Amino acid sequence: MKSLDLAESNSAHGLSVLLATARAEITKFFGLRSLTGLYVVGLVVTVGLGWLLGASAKASGENGIDSAMPAPLIVFATLQFGQLFFAAAAALHLTGEYSSGTMSSTLQAVPRRGILTGAKALVLGIFGFLTGLVLIPVATIPTALAAGRYGEFDLSKLFSASLGAGTYLALLSLMALGLGLLCRNSTGAIISLIALVIGLPQILGPIPIDWVQSMIQYLPTNAATFMATGASEPYGPVVAVVVLVLWGVVLLGSGMLMLKKRDA
Amino acid sequence: MTGLKQQKKHTVITLESLSNHYGTTRAVNQLSVEIHPGKVTGFFGPNGAGKSTTMRMILGLDAPTSGQALINGQRYDQLTYPMHTVGAHISGTAGHPGHTPRTFLRALAQSNRVPQQRVEQVLEESGLSSVATKRIRGFSLGMRQCLGISAALLADPDVLILDEPMNGLDAQGIAWIRQLMRNRADQGGTVFVSSHLMSEVQQVADQLILIGRGELIANATTQQLIxxxxxxxxxxxxxxxxxxxxxxxxxxxxxxxxxxxxxxxxxxxxxxxxxxxxxxxxxxxxxxxxxxxxxxxxxxxxxxxxxxxxxxxxxx
Known part of the structure; x- marks a missing residue:
């Protein structure tokens, strides 16, 4: 403990504080059944829906309706729904600390709020990335089996869908964390999350104004689709990643500013 | 109790014209005092006098409107791994209801690089070992207080700040806290404890800081005031x-x-x-x-x- 000399504190120890804080965040995440539960439900839902959509693609195909799609992309499409579980876990990881009053303990242990935000973002981002990376290959197996030849795919599609899902779930987790920091309560954070990924596309969809329609293309869910499917219209995967990163930076950044500005 | 400091580092808390105003309410107004090591300093005032707000400002949880609170010349957020310097329990905050005491303490220990064996030690000391794997959800107010105080002790800090620690404790718990504060002061530690019940602080405090409506009323030894x-x-x-x-x-x-x-x-x-x-x-x-x-x-x-x-x- 002698090495913890206060004088030589700040920037040199920044990284070491960040890593120590990240370890604590991992412990807190796995200590809550509600969060690990959401991840498990998200996995089950994605595997189940993938299998269902696969079977549906096969039935349609056999009846002459061509809806064939590579199995990994079928799975990716189910994330439209499954994403909510992972994003909710990220938001609740934070807002649970506010509702229980634990935020005071957390900030006593880690008073530098930028570092605290960074550690939470690091942990939730990595969890989201790994989940997407693993989820697609795992769910592709039952989906491909159900879809038969209507879900045929090559490895490059599996690879790009997995990487895309990982990137998307990582950035979505950061957006959820940002919304949590802005709302500071679970209900608000979950409702704004649902509004962002499901509500907005639905509400804006029927509005027949050109700029509204082009704006919809830049909502996170649509950007995610363009990224994973390797689309070229209206924009390609690289732009899609930039759009998603911007969403993450803006939401997480404003959340962090509010954390720094407000009393705990 | 291996590895614990027998002698605490000489640490002074300095409040310099510390103020916290919101709207027209002056929760804390121009509070200037020093809290010295080697004795128990009681912080007394009725509910709403500004005790918690003052403590929260020392810990960097609430920002002062003006003035500052320093720990040996540093702001709380300038301390690296602050739990080694200041251990604090602010009432009503001890863990997520879905966590177990062990998870709660383990995460705190990790964040400040405290050896994990300290988690078991403080659980033992506070009498929470038998419920270490139960969820905090089902805990009584007294158990939560014990857990919060355990968290404050985790890194064997030089300064102990306790906000209304006796709330909800039984006679045994109160005796534990008193002995604890006494021991740490005797080891040269700085102990700052608030209460709205004079009988609680009177028995344990060497020095008393009295506040009312956010302003300093008296700062003297307990004996002097009596x-x-x-x-x-x-x-x-x-x-x-x-x-x-x-x-x-x-x-x-x-x-x-x-x-x-x-x-x-x-x-x-x-x-x-x-x-x-x-x-x-x-x-x-x-x-x-x-x-x-x-x-x-x-x-x-x-x-x-x-x-x-x-x-x-x-x-x-």
Whole structure:
């Protein structure tokens, strides 16, 4: 403990504080059944829906309706729904600390709020990335089996869908964390999350104004689709990643500013 | 208790014109005091006097409107792994209901690079070992207090800050906390403990900081405050209390009317009060100095701020 000399504190120890804080965040995440539960439900839902959509693609195909799609992309499409579980876990990881009053303990242990935000973002981002990376290959197996030849795919599609899902779930987790920091309560954070990924596309969809329609293309869910499917219209995967990163930076950044500005 | 510091590092908390205003409310106003190591400093005032807000500002949880709180010259957020320097328990905050005490403490230990064995040690010390794997959800207020205090002790800090630690504790728990504060002060630690019940702080504090409406009322040793209080207040019981009150008024002496037959004479002393009654033929049934109640000292000291508040209400 002698090495913890206060004088030589700040920037040199920044990284070491960040890593120590990240370890604590991992412990807190796995200590809550509600969060690990959401991840498990998200996995089950994605595997189940993938299998269902696969079977549906096969039935349609056999009846002459061509809806064939590579199995990994079928799975990716189910994330439209499954994403909510992972994003909710990220938001609740934070807002649970506010509702229980634990935020005071957390900030006593880690008073530098930028570092605290960074550690939470690091942990939730990595969890989201790994989940997407693993989820697609795992769910592709039952989906491909159900879809038969209507879900045929090559490895490059599996690879790009997995990487895309990982990137998307990582950035979505950061957006959820940002919304949590802005709302500071679970209900608000979950409702704004649902509004962002499901509500907005639905509400804006029927509005027949050109700029509204082009704006919809830049909502996170649509950007995610363009990224994973390797689309070229209206924009390609690289732009899609930039759009998603911007969403993450803006939401997480404003959340962090509010954390720094407000009393705990 | 291996690896614990037998002697704590000399650490002074300095509040410099510390203020916290929101809207027109002055939760804390121009508070300047130093809290020194080697003794227990009690922080006393009624609910809403600004005790918690002051402690939260020391810990960097609430931002001061003006002024600052320093720990050996540093702001709390300038401390690396602050739990090694300051251990604090702010009431109503001890873990997520879905966590177990062990998870809660383990995460705190990891964040400040405290050896994991300390988690088991503080659980043992606070008597929570048997519930270490139960969810905090089902804990009583007393158990949550114990857990919060365990968290404060986790890194064996030089400074201990406890906000209303006796709340919800049983006799055994209160004895534990008292002994704990005493020991740490004796080891050279800085101990700062708040309470809204004078009887709680009076027994344990060497130094007392009294605040009311966010402002400093007194900062003195407990003994000093008790002495002043006992010397000055004389309780008089008499069937002719009103006649005595009249005499006191005509001589511009301070007193409080408790009821029809009971008044408290302030600042005159036992002998002079007795002599005054005798000289005027007033029959007395009781004449006694009040014994060591800081409660009355506080009432006396706060009278001024009470009067101020009453007159400001009239003006408002």
């Amino acid at each position: 002495n002043e209080a006992t010397e000055q207040v004389v309780t008089v019981r008499s069937p002719h209390a009103s006649a005595l009150a009249g005499l006191l008024t005509s001589r511009n002496l301070q007193f409080r009317v408790v009821d029809e037959q009971l008044i408290e004479v302030i600042g005159l002393g036992l002998q002079a009060t007795g002599a005054l009654a005798f000289a005027n033929g007033i029959e007395l049934h009781e004449l006694s100095a009040t014994h060591g109640s800081l409660e009355s000292a506080y009432n006396q000291l706060t009278q001024e701020s009470m009067e101020f508040s009453a007159s400001s209400v009239e003006r408002g």
